[in-house]
Amino acid sequence: MLDQVLIRPELLDNFRVEDLEIVEFDGKVSLLNSKGYPNKKQYSDHLPIKFTLAI
Structure with a gap:
């Protein structure tokens, strides 16, 4: 199963992988x-x- 979250590079530090579900x-x-x-x-x-x- 493939899916994705696309985030612009400027916001990558704000992405919390532990909250990905x-x-x-x-x-x-x-x-x-x-x-x-x-x-x-x-x-x-x-x-x-x-x-x-x-953010």
Whole structure:
């Protein structure tokens, strides 16, 4: 599974890799299918990415 966060070089020092998270669960339901892949039939073939920029 490939996805990315694009950040301009000037903001790279503000990117906190420890806060990078691939969201697999929305608090109520899993976004994955029974094989552990993104559930593209119900949601998407990609999972959301959550991250923090400390600016």
